[in-house]
Amino acid sequence: MSARRIGVYICYCGGNISDYVDCEKVRNAIAGEEGVVVAKTTMFACSDASQQEIIEDIQQQKLDGMVVASCSPTLHLFTFRGVANRAGLNPYLYVQVNLREQCSWAHTDVPAQATEKAVHLVRAGIAKARLTESLDKIRIDTVPRALVVGGGIAGLRAALALSDLGISVFVAEKSEKVGGWVAEMGRMYPHERRGSDLIAKLVEEIGARENIKVFTHAELTAKSGSVGDFSVQLSVADQTIPLNVGTIVVTTGFGSYEPAPGEFGYGTEGVLTLPEFKRLLDESKGPLVYRGKPVNSIVYVYCVGSRGSSKKEKPNTYCSRYCCNAAMHASSVAHDLSPSLHQFHLFRDIRTYGKYELLYEEARSKGAVFLKFDEQQPPEVEKVDGHFRVQLKDQLTFGDEIQIESDLVVLVTGMEARADKSLNDVLKLPLGLDNFFKEIHPKLRPVETVIDGVFIAGAAQAPRNSAESVASALAATAKSAALLKKGYVELEPLVAVVDTEACTWCSECVCTCPYAAIEKVTAGSKEVAQINSALCKGCGCCVPACPKGALGVKGYTDRQIRAMIDAMGASHE
Amino acid sequence: MALVNPSFLQEVKASKEFNATACMNCGVCSAVCPLEIDLLPRKLFRYVLLGLEDKVLENTPVIYQCLLCKMCEANCTADVNIAENIRFLRSYIGRKLYKL
Ligand SMILES: Cc1cc2nc3c(=O)[nH]c(=O)nc-3n(C[C@H](O)[C@H](O)[C@H](O)COP(=O)(O)OP(=O)(O)OC[C@H]3O[C@@H](n4cnc5c(N)ncnc54)[C@H](O)[C@@H]3O)c2cc1C
Ligand code: SF4
Ligand code: SF4
Ligand code: SF4
Ligand code: SF4
Numbered sequence: 051m052s053a054r055r056i057g058v059y060i061c062y063c064g065g066n067i068s069d070y071v072d073c074e075k076v077r078n079a080i081a082g083e084e085g086v087v088v089a090k091t092t093m094f095a096c097s098d099a100s101q102q103e104i105i106e107d108i109q110q111q112k113l114d115g116m117v118v119a120s121c122s123p124t125l126h127l128f129t130f131r132g133v134a135n136r137a138g139l140n141p142y143l144y145v146q147v148n149l150r151e152q153c154s155w156a157h158t159d160v161p162a163q164a165t166e167k168a169v170h171l172v173r174a175g176i177a178k179a180r181l182t183e184s185l186d187k188i189r190i191d192t193v194p195r196a197l198v199v200g201g202g203i204a205g206l207r208a209a210l211a212l213s214d215l216g217i218s219v220f221v222a223e224k225s226e227k228v229g230g231w232v233a234e235m236g237r238m239y240p241h242e243r244r245g246s247d248l249i250a251k252l253v254e255e256i257g258a259r260e261n262i263k264v265f266t267h268a269e270l271t272a273k274s275g276s277v278g279d280f281s282v283q284l285s286v287a288d289q290t291i292p293l294n295v296g297t298i299v300v301t302t303g304f305g306s307y308e309p310a311p312g313e314f315g316y317g318t319e320g321v322l323t324l325p326e327f328k329r330l331l332d333e334s335k336g337p338l339v340y341r342g343k344p345v346n347s348i349v350y351v352y353c354v355g356s357r358g359s360s361k362k363e364k365p366n367t368y369c370s371r372y373c374c375n376a377a378m379h380a381s382s383v384a385h386d387l388s389p390s391l392h393q394f395h396l397f398r399d400i401r402t403y404g405k406y407e408l409l410y411e412e413a414r415s416k417g418a419v420f421l422k423f424d425e426q427q428p429p430e431v432e433k434v435d436g437h438f439r440v441q442l443k444d445q446l447t448f449g450d451e452i453q454i455e456s457d458l459v460v461l462v463t464g465m466e467a468r469a470d471k472s473l474n475d476v477l478k479l480p481l482g483l484d485n486f487f488k489e490i491h492p493k494l495r496p497v498e499t500v501i502d503g504v505f506i507a508g509a510a511q512a513p514r515n516s517a518e519s520v521a522s523a524l525a526a527t528a529k530s531a532a533l534l535k536k537g538y539v540e541l542e543p544l545v546a547v548v549d550t551e552a553c554t555w556c557s558e559c560v561c562t563c564p565y566a567a568i569e570k571v572t573a574g575s576k577e578v579a580q581i582n583s584a585l586c587k588g589c590g591c592c593v594p595a596c597p598k599g600a601l602g603v604k605g606y607t608d609r610q611i612r613a614m615i616d617a618m619g620a621s622h623e
Numbered sequence: 624m625a626l627v628n629p630s631f632l633q634e635v636k637a638s639k640e641f642n643a644t645a646c647m648n649c650g651v652c653s654a655v656c657p658l659e660i661d662l663l664p665r666k667l668f669r670y671v672l673l674g675l676e677d678k679v680l681e682n683t684p685v686i687y688q689c690l691l692c693k694m695c696e697a698n699c700t701a702d703v704n705i706a707e708n709i710r711f712l713r714s715y716i717g718r719k720l721y722k723l
Contacts, residue, residue, distance in 0.1 A: 346629070347629060390633070392627075392629055392632055392674075394627070394673075414644060415644070417636055417644065419672055419673060421673070441624070444673070446648055446669060447625075447666070447669045447670070447673065447675075448666060448669075450625055450675075450678075451624045451625065452624070452625050452626075452627065452673060452675065453624050453625065453626050453627065454627045455627065455629075
């Protein structure tokens with residue numbers, strides 16, 4: 051007989067479950083299970099009244115295990131762990147069974163079988179509960195320092211904001227100076243301020259802070275430890291600098307798409323990428339001149355290197371988002387320099403979203419003309435007698451074929467992820483299909499990564515303009531500070547453990563761990579695997595890899611899983 | 624193949640009367656035109672905006688068919704001075720084609 055005292059609660063979910071599953075029948079079927087001392091049904095297990103009743107049962111009946119058969123743990127695992135906690139029961143002695151998504155909603159057409167399945171699932175839950183053990187959260191004291199990797203506008207702004215909050219910051223910038231792309235820019239949208247001025251101001255402010263240290267020519271070469279307490283190594287010029295930081299904010303920015311030779315005439319003198327054209331504008335004081343020749347007309351070709359448009363092997367399929375805006379803005383700047391300039395914008399779609407619609411309006415009112423081409427029939431660029439001849443079918447002129455002569459062709463090139471393998475060998479951050487760093491959840495956890503304590507922001511994460519880059523940098527700052535200011539972090543204890551008796555350090559498991567949580571240690575006279583429980587996510591990937599059966603995950607032990615399978619398969623008729 | 628003619632563009636841009644840059648190609652004008660002329664003025668303005676002088680001159684008869692009744696102008700959602708713009712084109716054609 052089990053010595054455990056388990057309470058089981060079967061929820062109607064106000065009909066969501068009980069309309070299809072006969073909850074009373076389920077209760078009767080499991081009431082006599084080994085270890086079960088309370089078996090009840092309830093209209094809403096999550097209601098205040100039911101929670102109170104469960105708490106009273108736990109205390110009066112001296113329960114040491116608890117099963118709620120209700121909805122998905124995604125919805126209410128933490129609710130019922132909270133109930134256990136308030137009753138003085140260790141929350142990890144609680145097991146949730148999902149009758150709603152897995153029985154009633156899934157089998158609306160066969161209520162009898164839905165009920166039968168529910169009985170099996172609850173029995174399995176009870177079997178698991180019989181083998182639960184009390185666990186405590188893993189607590190890690192945090193170091194009140196942060197590392198910012200990449201000193202562009204996003205990284206610099208994050209550094210200042212962290213410093214404002216009393217957190218010491220190290221900035222590691224790979225190139226010879228900070229500021230990224232923006233440092234090189236003149237007039238920028240939407241405020242017409244010079245990029246170089248913006249960066250100069252940030253740099254001045256950073257210089258005045260005692261708790262910010264900037265390293266240039268610096269690269270992150272090693273990282274160990276875990277959230278709140280990372281040991282990192284910077285290689286700065288020829289030196290190696292060890293640092294101890296609590297969080298890492300990655301703001302390494304983007305690269306610009308480089309067209310293939312011959313792509314819309316690329317490689318011919320006078321065919322410029324958007325950054326090259328922007329530089330030409332920024333360097334011009336009066337009417338536009340290119341290589342000694344006055345510029346009277348410009349053709350822009352949009353979406354180059356974005357949205358599947360590329361002569362390269364693997365075209366980028368995403369929209370780079372900044373380029374419609376930047377091209378419109380460039381067009382207005384060019385007009386201001388040379389008011390008699392003729393500018394033709396050959397686009398697929400205009401995506402000057404939100405208030406940037408004003409940039410479109412401004413370019414148009416300054417005389418820019420827009421022609422729309424079909425992606426299947428891109429414009430053709432040819433150089434004839436020192437001029438470009440561009441031909442396209444303009445969908446806005448009812449598909450007429452139109453030929454434009456121009457002095458310059460500007461390829462409105464997109465943003466790309468920086469191909470920085472050495473950094474990612476250290477950070478091991480997941481990348482999206484677009485190769486930019488990937489967040490945990492685009493809406494709900496937009497700057498967090500699967501590596502706790504490592505945040506991403508700016509154009510390293512997705513194509514972004516500076517305002518959006520800074521906004522995300524400040525979000526990453528807030529997330530960092532929330533972690534560091536508390537002084538400690540608490541992590542789920544449902545992590546892998548090694549049976550050091552059985553382990554022979556064959557190292558089979560090491561490469562299976564997506565979080566690099568497995569390391570070698572010496573235990574007595576032999577080498578064995580050890581799990582860094584702050585890094586381990588309890589995913590279980592390592593467990594089946596071990597030829598000695600030395601690995602297990604707390605809360606999901608082999609014994610528990612076997613007991614659940616046995617309980618599920620057992621016949622009780 | 625229609626060719627963009629920069630000097631025609633220059634002239635259109637220099638004009639104070641011609642405000643067809645505001646046209647968003649919606650087609651309301653063509654729908655309400657009592658003459659049921661398919662070209663006027665949405666397609667015509669596109670030709671002018673792009674500087675396709677040949678296309679404009681090719682359509683001289685149509686430009687002169689317009690009654691200047693302003694049905695289109697009254698219904699235009701973008702406040703294009705359609706009738707005024709047609710007058711501008713007639714004067715241009717008068718100078719260019721008939722050397723008036
Ligand atoms: C032609 C053009 C025009 C634009 N115009 C505008 C505009 O008018 N308005 C606007 O808002 N936005 C504009 N943008 C977008 C703007 O440039 C970006 O939003 C901004 O640069 C993003 O800042 P960031 O700090 O995220 O990245 P970046 O500017 O790319 O900075 C990243 C920094 O990280 C460093 N770095 C990279 N890898 C490493 C590494 N491994 N270790 C350490 N450091 C590293 C880089 O050297 C760089 O200093 C324009 C972009 C282009 C291309
Ligand atoms: S922002 Fe505009 S130019 Fe850039 S990829 Fe998107 S649609 Fe194309
Ligand atoms: S696979 Fe098993 S035996 Fe081998 S190192 Fe990992 S835990 Fe030890
Ligand atoms: S359970 Fe997952 S995260 Fe933890 S050590 Fe094993 S493979 Fe790594
Ligand atoms: S109604 Fe006005 S906006 Fe619409 S097509 Fe005619 S001129 Fe252009």
